[in-house]
Amino acid sequence: MPIVDTTEMKAALAPRARLLGFDLGTKTIGLAVSDSNFIVASPLETVRRTKFTADAETLRAIIAEKGVGGLVLGLPRNMDGSEGPRAQSTRAFGNNLAGKFDLPITFWDERLSTAEAERFLIDQADMNRKRRGEVIDKMAASIILQNFMDFMRNT
Numbered sequence: 527m528p529i530v531d532t533t534e535m536k537a538a539l540a541p542r543a544r545l546l547g548f549d550l551g552t553k554t555i556g557l558a559v560s561d562s563n564f565i566v567a568s569p570l571e572t573v574r575r576t577k578f579t580a581d582a583e584t585l586r587a588i589i590a591e592k593g594v595g596g597l598v599l600g601l602p603r604n605m606d607g608s609e610g611p612r613a614q615s616t617r618a619f620g621n622n623l624a625g626k627f628d629l630p631i632t633f634w635d636e637r638l639s640t641a642e643a644e645r646f647l648i649d650q651a652d653m654n655r656k657r658r659g660e661v662i663d664k665m666a667a668s669i670i671l672q673n674f675m676d677f678m679r680n681t
Contacts (some may be wrong), residue, residue, distance in 0.1 A: 529620055530630045534629070535596055536564075536678050537547035538630035543595020546570075546588070547671025549636065549663050550599065550616050555581065556663025558671045559592050564678060569664035578619075582626045590629065596629055600636030600670040634674040 531536050541547075542562045549556035570592075573584055585587040588594070599620050602612040609617075620631050 528630075529624055530632050532632050532634065532674070532677065533681060535598075535630055535632045535674075536595065540595045542593070545593050545596050545598055545675065546585075546592065546594040547667045547674070548597065548599045549667040549670055550602075551575070551663060554663050555585075556665070556667035557588065558664060558668035559594070560671060560675055562593070564675045567668045569661065569668040571664045572661070573655060578622055582623065584602060585623075586627070589629070594629070597623060597627070597631045598671055598674045599623075599633050600667065601629065601633040603635050603637055605637065613664075620655060632674075634670055636670045 543652060544562050545560040545564065545567075547558040547560070547567060549558075553575055555573045555575055557573060558567045559570045562568050570588070573581065575581055597620075599616055601609070601616055604610055604613075616633070624631055
């Protein structure tokens, strides 16, 4: 299925399908999953990146297990809204996923999501640096997905 505009995602989803949110890094992929009513995003796991084909197979298993019907990739824009090399890499990853999965895929501006996740983990969860490093990517994915679902609900 093609990459869809954020405003078209809800219409592209099958009933009761869940969303899978991504925080793509160079070494890891943070994942979060929604409930089927698109109310709550929950951190899921952090996947160590290898080669795209292997990563896609890992994602395929997660998608099947969780009943995922759409993918939301965090798009790392610069603070001025422009797109740099990381955003181009994320778009390429999304295009590659579109060739592997018959699911709607959209991109969501992820500016400051990792900083927000880190602030939460320090202030609310009182986590040390090592433990934060283990959960930061899936927390950022959860923030990305939650922000997208809030947008989807309000449009």
